[in-house]
Amino acid sequence: MLVGHDKQDGESTDHNVVKKNIICSSCDNNCLLEAEFVDGELKTFHPLNGPRSFCEKPFFWKDYRHHPDRILHPLKNVGKRGEQKWVQISWDQALDEIAERLQKIIDKYGAESVAYSTQPINTGDDQGMLRRFFNLLGTPNYMTGMNMCFGNTIQVHRCTYGNNQLADYSKAKCIVLLGHNPHRRNWASEANALEDALERGAKLIVLDPRTSENTRRAHLHLPLRYGTDAAMLLGFINIIIEEELYDKEFVDKYTVGFDQLRERVKEYPVDKVAEITGCDPDMIRQAARMYATSGGSIIPWGPIPDMQVNGTSAARCTAILISICGFLNKTEMLQYPDPDLVSCSVLELHGMLPMEQKLKQLGTEKYPLLTYKGYEMLREPNKKVFGKDWLNLFTSFMCNPASVFEAMRGEGPYPVKAFFALGSNALMCYVNQRGAFKGLMNQDLIVVQDHWLTPTAQLADYILPSDYYMERPALRNQDHSPAMNLQQQLFEPLGESRNMYDLLKGLADRMGLEDYFPWKTFKDVLDYRLQKTGKTYNDLKNNPTVLPSRGYDPFTEGFATPSGKIELYSSVFESLGLDPLPYYREPAQTPISNPELAKEYPLTMFVGVRDKALYLTNYRQIEGMRKHNPYPEAFVHPADAARAGVADGDWIWVETTHDRIMLKTLIDAEQPQGTIRIPHGWWMPELEPGLKTGLSGAMLFNDAMILPDDDWNTDREQGIPNLRGGLLAKIYKADQISK
Numbered sequence: 001m002l003v004g005h006d007k008q009d010g011e012s013t014d015h016n017v018v019k020k021n022i023i024c025s026s027c028d029n030n031c032l033l034e035a036e037f038v039d040g041e042l043k044t045f046h047p048l049n050g051p052r053s054f055c056e057k058p059f060f061w062k063d064y065r066h067h068p069d070r071i072l073h074p075l076k077n078v079g080k081r082g083e084q085k086w087v088q089i090s091w092d093q094a095l096d097e098i099a100e101r102l103q104k105i106i107d108k109y110g111a112e113s114v115a116y117s118t119q120p121i122n123t124g125d126d127q128g129m130l131r132r133f134f135n136l137l138g139t140p141n142y143m144t145g146m147n148m149c150f151g152n153t154i155q156v157h158r159c160t161y162g163n164n165q166l167a168d169y170s171k172a173k174c175i176v177l178l179g180h181n182p183h184r185r186n187w188a189s190e191a192n193a194l195e196d197a198l199e200r201g202a203k204l205i206v207l208d209p210r211t212s213e214n215t216r217r218a219h220l221h222l223p224l225r226y227g228t229d230a231a232m233l234l235g236f237i238n239i240i241i242e243e244e245l246y247d248k249e250f251v252d253k254y255t256v257g258f259d260q261l262r263e264r265v266k267e268y269p270v271d272k273v274a275e276i277t278g279c280d281p282d283m284i285r286q287a288a289r290m291y292a293t294s295g296g297s298i299i300p301w302g303p304i305p306d307m308q309v310n311g312t313s314a315a316r317c318t319a320i321l322i323s324i325c326g327f328l329n330k331t332e333m334l335q336y337p338d339p340d341l342v343s344c345s346v347l348e349l350h351g352m353l354p355m356e357q358k359l360k361q362l363g364t365e366k367y368p369l370l371t372y373k374g375y376e377m378l379r380e381p382n383k384k385v386f387g388k389d390w391l392n393l394f395t396s397f398m399c400n401p402a403s404v405f406e407a408m409r410g411e412g413p414y415p416v417k418a419f420f421a422l423g424s425n426a427l428m429c430y431v432n433q434r435g436a437f438k439g440l441m442n443q444d445l446i447v448v449q450d451h452w453l454t455p456t457a458q459l460a461d462y463i464l465p466s467d468y469y470m471e472r473p474a475l476r477n478q479d480h481s482p483a484m485n486l487q488q489q490l491f492e493p494l495g496e497s498r499n500m501y502d503l504l505k506g507l508a509d510r511m512g513l514e515d516y517f518p519w520k521t522f523k524d525v526l527d528y529r530l531q532k533t534g535k536t537y538n539d540l541k542n543n544p545t546v547l548p549s550r551g552y553d554p555f556t557e558g559f560a561t562p563s564g565k566i567e568l569y570s571s572v573f574e575s576l577g578l579d580p581l582p583y584y585r586e587p588a589q590t591p592i593s594n595p596e597l598a599k600e601y602p603l604t605m606f607v608g609v610r611d612k613a614l615y616l617t618n619y620r621q622i623e624g625m626r627k628h629n630p631y632p633e634a635f636v637h638p639a640d641a642a643r644a645g646v647a648d649g650d651w652i653w654v655e656t657t658h659d660r661i662m663l664k665t666l667i668d669a670e671q672p673q674g675t676i677r678i679p680h681g682w683w684m685p686e687l688e689p690g691l692k693t694g695l696s697g698a699m700l701f702n703d704a705m706i707l708p709d710d711d712w713n714t715d716r717e718q719g720i721p722n723l724r725g726g727l728l729a730k731i732y733k734a735d736q737i738s739k
C-alpha cells in the first residue's frame, strides 16, 4: 500500500513509504507501534498509543531476527538428555516422531502424564489453540510463569467482582504504586500514562522499600519493609472504614460482607501496621486518606505484591479498596469478554476435557483456587453474566507448577513423563530450579519451541523453530479484556521457523484430532474468531485497535460472583476452605520471625528491579542490549558490603537455606541496609550449552536456584512462590568457601 511520497527540503524524493501496525512483543507491555517501511525496508517505528516515546527494545529487531544463534530448523538430540548432540531433521520427521512417542507415553501412563508450559502474552499468541490441543489429548496439566504475574491477581478479582479490573490512568486523580515501577524502559506505555496523569496534577503515592524513579517524584513515599504490602493495605482499609471515608451508598447497594470485613481490619490498627511495615503511622494515615478522598484513585496492577506469602491477601485488599471507595467502573474498569468474537475460552474446548481428568490437575488438593476445581462456584455466574462456560481469564484452570515438577521427579500422585515448553523457558521461570531440573532429566519426551538454545531447550529431545512476532499476524484479545488489537505481518518467517499453530495442527493431524484443527493456517484461525463480526482479519488489519460493539454494566447486569454482588467476604474462598477475608502473616524467614537464622543469614532478599535493557530470560545474546546489562547484579548497601568484606564489582555467592548463586556486587546506597536485590533470568548464551556449564550458567546465576517451592515460602491460597522479602541470605566473596 502506497501511503505517501515523502518530501524533503522541497524536493520530491519519491520514496515508497508503507506503514503497518504491530503489537510490540519485545516485552509484555504490548505497546502499539507503527512500523515504517521505506522502499521495502523497515526503517523505524512510531508510537500509536500517543505522542510520547517508547523504549528501544523493538529497534533491535534485526539483531534478534537475524542473530546467528537463532534456531531456524527442527533439531533432534540424538545423545543422552542434555548431551547436545543435535542433528537437523525435517518438520515432518520431528512431528511424526513426537506424535508417536507422545502416544506411547499416553498409552502407558495416561494423558495426565503430559504437562505443558507457555507464555500466553507475547510468545505463543495461540488463540486458544494450545489448550484446545492438550484438552483434546486429555491432560489438565497446563502451566505458565504468568501465574506469578497477573494470573493470580485476576483470579482474586474474579472471586471479588466477577472479572478482572484494570486501572484507567486517564481518569485518575491519585495513583498508588505498590512497588511497581513503570518507567520508559519498563512498560513504556504505562509509564507514559503515568506521566500524563502526573502532568494533569494527579497525586502519586509509592510504596517501595528503596528509592526509585517514581519514589523521587511521589507526593508520598512509604518505604515499607519488603513483603508487608498486605499489612499496609489492611491498615488502609481499617483507617478508611474507621474514619468513614468509604462510599456507603455503593457498599450498601453492591457489596456483601462489609461487617465481617470491618471486624477483620480492626485487627490492623495503624500502630500495629506501622510496626509491621516499619513506616510512620501518620504517613500511613495520610496515604489512606489521600487514596480514599481524591475523587478517583487507582492502584495499577503490578507484580510486586503478587509474589509474596501474603500475595492473595494483598490482591484481595486492592480489590476491596477499589470497591469500598466506589472507584469500580469510575477509575478502575471492570473487564469482560468481547461478545462479538469467538472467545479464546470457547476455542479451548475445556468442556471436552472430561471432569475426571480435570480433577487430576496437579496441585488441585493443595491449591485449588487457580484450578478447574476452584471454578466450581463461578461456573454458573459466568454463564449467566457473560454467557460463557469455562471462561478462562488468562491463566485460569491451571495446575500448580511445583506439583508438576514433583510429579516429573516421580514424587507425585502419578508420573509426568512428557513435557512441552512452547514459548517458555520453563527451567528458569518458576522456583526450585534444581527440583525442576531433576524433573526435566526424568522425562521420556521434552519438546521445546523457541528462538534460542535456551537452558530449557538444552534439555530437550526436539527443538522446533518458532516464528518471530513480526513474522506473524496477530489478533490480541483474550477473555479478560474486550479490547482487540491487531498486528500486521511484517516479514515471512525465516528459515523453517513456523507458527505455534502449525506445530499443534501437525501433531493433531497425526494423532486423530484433525477434525478439531480444520484451519489450514494461523490466519484462518483469526478469521474464524472474527466470523460473528462479518469481517475478516484482512478487512480489519489496518486498525491497531477495534473496540467491542457493546459494553457490560455490572450494576444492572450483575457481577459474575455466586452472590451476584461484590464479595468483600468471598464465598468462593470459603467454599474452598480458605480464609474469606484478607489477612497478614509474618513470613517464615525474617529477622522478626526467625532472629536466630537472621544471625547467620543477615540479608533480606527480594527478587526484582528489572534489568532495563533485558526482558526476563531473553536478549542476553543481543550485543547492543547486553552491553547495558552485562552481568547479573546484586544491589548491596555499603555497610552490608563492608561487613561481608566485598567491594563494588566483586563476584559473590548469595546463599540461602535452599542453595546459592553467583552475582556481581553493585554497591548502592539507595538499597536499604540489611537487604539485597537479586536479578531474574540470568544465563549466558556465550557459555557452551550443556550440563558441564550448568546449562550455559542458568544453574549458577538464575534467581530460581535459591528460591524454594516449599509450602512455608508460598502463598497459602494459590501456591504462588514468595520473591519479595521473607527469605534470608548471606553473601561472601566467590573465592571463599561457605562454612
Ligand SMILES: Nc1nc2c(c(=O)[nH]1)N[C@H]1C(S)=C(S)[C@@H](COP(=O)(O)OP(=O)(O)OC[C@H]3O[C@@H](n4cnc5c(=O)[nH]c(N)nc54)[C@H](O)[C@@H]3O)O[C@H]1N2
Binding pocket: 027, 028, 149, 178, 179, 180, 181, 182, 185, 186, 187, 207, 208, 209, 210, 211, 212, 224, 225, 226, 227, 228, 229, 302, 303, 304, 305, 308, 606, 607, 608, 609, 610, 611, 612, 613, 614, 615, 616, 724, 725
Ligand atoms: N526492561 C524491562 N522491563 C520489564 C521487564 C524486564 O524484564 N525488563 N519485565 C516486565 C515484567 S514481566 C514485569 S512483571 C514488570 C515488573 O516490573 P515492576 O513491577 O516495576 O517490578 P520491578 O522493577 O521488579 O520492581 C519495582 C520496585 O518494587 C520494589 N519492591 C520489591 N519488593 C517489594 C515489596 O515487597 N513491596 C513493595 N511495595 N515494593 C517492593 C523494588 O524495590 C522496585 O523498586 O516489568 C516488565 N518490564
Ligand SMILES: Nc1nc2c(c(=O)[nH]1)N[C@H]1C(S)=C(S)[C@@H](COP(=O)(O)OP(=O)(O)OC[C@H]3O[C@@H](n4cnc5c(=O)[nH]c(N)nc54)[C@H](O)[C@@H]3O)O[C@H]1N2
Binding pocket: 118, 119, 122, 123, 124, 145, 146, 148, 149, 303, 422, 423, 424, 425, 426, 428, 429, 430, 431, 449, 450, 451, 452, 454, 466, 467, 468, 469, 607, 615, 616, 617, 618, 680, 681, 703, 704, 707, 723
Ligand atoms: N524465578 C522467577 N520466576 C519468574 C519471575 C521471576 O522474577 N523469578 N518472574 C515471573 C514473571 S513476572 C513473568 S511475566 C514470567 C515470565 O515467564 P516467561 O514469559 O515464560 O519468561 P521468558 O523468560 O520471557 O520466556 C519466554 C521464552 O519464550 C521465548 N520466545 C520469545 N518469543 C517467542 C516466540 O515468539 N515464540 C516462541 N515459541 N518462543 C518465544 C524466549 O526466547 C524465552 O525462552 O516469569 C515469572 N517467573
Ligand code: SF4
Binding pocket: 024, 025, 026, 027, 028, 029, 030, 031, 054, 055, 056, 057, 058, 184, 185, 186, 187, 188, 189
Ligand atoms: S515497553 Fe518497549 S519492549 Fe515493551 S512493549 Fe513497549 S516498546 Fe515494546
Ligand SMILES: [Mo]
Binding pocket: 149, 303
Ligand atoms: Mo511479569
